[in-house]
Amino acid sequence: MPTSRSPRPGTRGWRAPASVLCGALLALTATPAVAAPQPPPAPAPAPDAPRSEPVFAADPVRETVWVDTGLDGDADGATYRVAVDIARPRTDGPVPVIMDASPYYSCCGRGNENELKTYDDEGRPVGFPLFYDNYFVPRGYATVLVDLAGTNRSQGCVDVGGPSDVGSAKAVVDWLNGRAKGYDAATGGAEVGAGWSTGAVGMIGKSYDGTIANGVAATGVAGLRTIVPIGAISSWYDYYRSDGVSFGADPRGLAETVEEGGRPECAPVKQRLDEGAPANGDVTDLWAERDHAADAANVRASVFAVHGRNDLNVKMIQFGQWWDALAANDVPRKVWLSQTGHVDPFDFRRAEWVDTLHRWFDHELLGMDNGIDAEPAASVERAPDEWSDEASWSGESAAPTTLHPVPGDTDGLGGLTSEPAPADARAAFTDDPAQDEYDWAREPDQASPARALFTTAPLEQDLRLAGTGSISVTATPATPTAHLSAVLVDYGPATTRDALGEGEGIRTLDSESCWGESREDDDACYRDTEATTADVDYQVLSRGWADLANHGSLSEESPLTPGTPYEMTFRLATTDHVIPAGHRLGLVVGGTDSAFIQAPAEPGRVEVGLAGTSVSLPVVGGAAAVRDAGLDRAPTGTAAVRPDRLPAEPRVLLNRDGA
CATH class of the missing domain: 2.60.120.260 (Galactose-binding domain-like)
Structure with missing residues (x-):
């Protein structure tokens, strides 16, 4: 891999060291933000289209449940539990779930502002990264943030897209559907059910998080109704290798980063990662096990994929092979393709994204007949902030x-x-x-x-x-x-x-816009962005x-x-x-x-x-x-x-x- 080198004036930009974390790029140094209480206007829906409204109390139920995964990745004879932080409406009726399973909640942060989970003095969850809980909980959804096995407060070991990663997130879907056990403590404790859940789950996430959504969908787990993978991997081989060559990185480095340097009991797992990922670039059983596109025939969930056409981190081959496999199996699907690099749509098309995501979840998880399934299935950015829609993505018919x-x-x-x-x-x-x-x-x-x-x-x-x-x-x-x-x-x-510039197609501004209900230690306001352009x-x-x-x-x-x-x-x-x-x-x-x-x-x-x-x-x-x-x-x-x-x-x- 290349190292950093100085730019040649008038020709090339700065190249960052390769150690910068994917999905956790440092935000620009912040100046005091100017709050804007109302977000920009979103596209108007059809006048008679139903829509979930913010009718639930602003103060949700916040709790942590430890779900037994049934897995024993460190071979100590005991199955391990993963920490599941939940924000849900105070209501007697069951609600659907928006779930983001991530390894980054304590090591690296999520979103353009690198938000981490936060807890009070008694360990109860307080701050949830991203806007999902602020916006969707008042509208009748639970937000469930899962610490992947081996990260933050979860037990177990990270295996970078393998059975532990995917299985720990799948176990939470099973628990939400009454098929797995949860507890009120990491060890021991009383059993806790998910009677407040309808069992309808939508998984979402950027980068590693979206990759887990792909992997869980490829298991065919019942109850997972939709996934929204953003800049996500469909084959881990193609993240680290390409047709026999190596990009110079290996899964061990990622495992050590998200475990934050600890968990010596996970050394055998890292050894298996080393052995299964030879430097010569050959495809091995380890890589085949982490090829989610190969298992697309199992997918029951609909898919709303988002990818940057200039993403040089999680490259476009990841989207292409996943989409082709979904199309071959007639999976209901929708796609946005931007001109950005590895950027979340919240930061390149914010108002339209929140509105579209809202209607997508209403349709897929609440069963609302709001017409989104009849809208164009593909939207492609042809020039900065100029989008072209089509009934289905033309990549299927090219x-x-x-x-x-x-x-x-x-x-x-x-x-x-x-x-x-x-x-x-x-x-x-x-x-x-x-x-x-x-x-x-x-x-x-x-x-x-x-x-x-x-x-x-x-x-x-x-x-x-x-x-x-x-x-x-x-x-x-x-x-x-x-x-x-x-x-x-x-x-x-x-x-x-x-x-190819510093913000990968966006610039972070000083102003803010707010998306949902703010609470102490968990506000709904995020710094605005704008497109950066190059001639x-x-x-x-x-x-x-x-x-x-x-x-x-x-x-x-x-x-x-x-x-x-x-x-x-x-x-x-x-x-x-x-x-x-x-x-x-x-x-x-x-x-x-x-x-x-x-x-x-x-x-x-x-x-x-x-x-x-x-x-x-x-x-x-x-x-x-x-x-x-x-x-x-x-x-x-x-x-x-x-x-x-x-x-x-x-x-x-x-x-x-x-x-």
Whole structure:
């Protein structure tokens, strides 16, 4: 992984150390906030649409229950309990539950302001992070915040997306439905039931929290009616690895962070994490066990997914493979895709988010016929704060369409077209582990020994890519080890969210807006945000990486013989991007993308056989759209990039310690 380095004035931004926590990025230093008692107006619902109203007392019941998970992760012969902090209306009738299961309630905080749970002198919960309890409890919902096993006040051990993590949250859903036991103490104590619960549960959360929601849904547990995963992982392998290469981080670091350095009894669990996550990037049983997309056939809950198209922490492949699996199993689903990085919709589209989430939970948990299921299922941010809605996400109907790199007049520079290259066409690069995709992309009209670059002719019509692509290569290494990277680039001027900047597309303001009922030590007011923008002349749309030694299998490397050609197909991250008419689409092929992956043991020269190399793109409209854009003709010339309009390097690429 790269280390911090100073920006080059006028070109690139600051790159943060990789140790910054995912989902717990430090908020900007706060100045005294100015309270605004009323939030901005939300979109008006249909006049006759039912809606839950804030009719319950502002002072809810607050309590902690310890739920027996039935698990014994530390093998001490005793099942462990997890702490469940509850805020619920003072009412005799049963209520549905909004649940956020997280490992971050004491170590790192939640939300843009890094809120932690707080307790009074007797250990009773007082401060609940985020606005869910303030807003939804008065409207007849219980808010349930679960300390994942091994974190905060829960017993057990963290296993980073494994049976302990997922099982501890699932046990709480079971308890809310009368299928598990709860107690009023961490050990011993009296049994406590959840008679106040209807059993209808909606799980929500960003990053690790949303990942747990995905995992619990993939168990098919009864009573879980809906999940709202935000910037969430669907496969832990693809968080730490990619087609045989490593991003340089391992699950142990995350486990140690959220356990806050303690729990020596959990050492065997960490040892199993080390053994099951080999540095060579191979897929193992540990990774297969943490692939929630593979279990999507079990999902009974509806899914409202949110993801940043420029999220370089929990990358878009996580959304894409999860969505594809849900679609294949006809799971009811809705999606928002923003231009931000790893950012919660509360901080990039706040009024619309609160309103939409409110109506979603009313429909899914209270059974209100409010029409939200008939509204557009997909909303995509096309420009800063400009959203496009569609009945269903076009990534489901986009057709895989093949383009081919072809040689040009200058070695290392070529074209990208629907016609394949001649049989003897070649390109080559020498792996330079000091360079990354931004070095490769920034001068498309200049040859570089570190990459091969291919561009289309200027598009005659807009071309939309939506979905998950792939690249197939024929590569001949000059050394026994070789890593490959492929990058898609939109060359042309645009104003976009500054997702690679410090706030990943947002700026935190001094003013506040309030969302729900405030109480002492738990107010409902949060600092407002606004979009940050950048004028650029190119954008990276998608990227993928692979270890050529895994050309035959992702679970086992094969030795490479220098001078021997190998064929390999690997994935490109999910995207949804419109390339405007007049822009060019570029494909970069290189070795070590130092912004993301680790270098091979012996980086060297790699020759690419162009006749055996192609890229499969998810084109909305398929081959006809490619023809209309003029990509069935050979390109001429290359794109130019003004040096004063370059995208900044990302502030956070991968956070070593977590999701």
